Amino acid sequence: MSKLKFGVPCSKIKDFIEDVEINCSTEEEAMSIAAGVWLAGKEPTVYMQNSGLCRILDHVLSLYHPYEIPLPKLILSIRHRPHHHKFCGEVTRNVLDLLNWKNVEITEQEK
Amino acid sequence: MKRIDSIKQIMDNITDELVITSTGKISREVFNVKDRPANFYVMGSMGASLGIGIGLALHTKRNVHVLAGDGDILMSLSTLVLMNKLKLSNLKLTILDNNCFGATGGQRTCSDAVDFTKICSHNCKVISVEPIESGVPRVNLSHKEIMERFYNEVNKK
Numbered sequence: 001m002s003k004l005k006f007g008v009p010c011s012k013i014k015d016f017i018e019d020v021e022i023n024c025s026t027e028e029e030a031m032s033i034a035a036g037v038w039l040a041g042k043e044p045t046v047y048m049q050n051s052g053l054c055r056i057l058d059h060v061l062s063l064y065h066p067y068e069i070p071l072p073k074l075i076l077s078i079r080h081r082p083h084h085h086k087f088c089g090e091v092t093r094n095v096l097d098l099l100n101w102k103n104v105e106i107t108e109q110e111k
Numbered sequence: 112m113k114r115i116d117s118i119k120q121i122m123d124n125i126t127d128e129l130v131i132t133s134t135g136k137i138s139r140e141v142f143n144v145k146d147r148p149a150n151f152y153v154m155g156s157m158g159a160s161l162g163i164g165i166g167l168a169l170h171t172k173r174n175v176h177v178l179a180g181d182g183d184i185l186m187s188l189s190t191l192v193l194m195n196k197l198k199l200s201n202l203k204l205t206i207l208d209n210n211c212f213g214a215t216g217g218q219r220t221c222s223d224a225v226d227f228t229k230i231c232s233h234n235c236k237v238i239s240v241e242p243i244e245s246g247v248p249r250v251n252l253s254h255k256e257i258m259e260r261f262y263n264e265v266n267k268k
Contacts, residue, residue: 021169025190025192026189029189029190031159032159035159035163036169040171040265041170
């Protein structure tokens with residue numbers, strides 16, 4: 001079962017997350033577990049919808065960056081619809097750039 | 112009991128466990144009581160300490176002991192539920208409960224409305240401590256130094 005994947009599911013990435021280790025209750029939880037897994041010498045992957053990306057800003061900026069823990073590989077869905085996803089969808093790629101998150105596999109919904 | 116006296120008792124009995132401490136004064140007090148490379152002081156990212164402990168316990172054989180405040184655990188209460196679900200034999204949590212946000216002026220938390228050991232009955236202990244600050248100095252190490260020596264300790268051959 002040790003697939004080193006931690007996150008919160010999204011229907012848009014469900015084909016990539018059939019082999020996960022733990023489906024977490026929150027994206028912050030996934031990020032904190034992934035930090036521990038990296039400290040244990042492994043390379044974790046996290047997965048989430050872009051709404052979750054907005055939730056984890058603090059863990060990126062006050063856990064990963066100051067301790068110089070490499071950001072895990074991120075499997076991310078970018079949603080634009082229905083309407084409540086529109087605003088997060090518009091800024092998601094800017095947020096990734098601001099966080100300097102390089103290792104990202106994106107599944108993007110049509111606008 | 113004062114929190115720092117509780118921490119002294121805990122750290123007196125620590126041998127080779129990895130110790131993860133939550134942000135704020137708990138990290139400061141553990142640093143001043145018994146600093147060691149196997150301690151990881153979470154300075155910032157409130158709510159992250161137990162998740163870090165779970166990640167470590169999943170992928171090392173070492174015993175992991177998380178020392179967290181009530182505010183830290185309340186901020187990521189779902190992770191306490193996850194701890195109860197996973198029941199990892201090498202993970203232990205001690206919640207030092209002062210019923211307040213000690214680092215920000217002692218504002219009350221909601222911890223008096225919950226029994227953490229009913230949420231997590233596996234290796235979870237709550238110690239009620241007085242809301243009195245010891246005034247010990249800050250952790251005198253950079254984040255990077257803490258990470259590097261801890262990483263080397265966990266991953267030594």
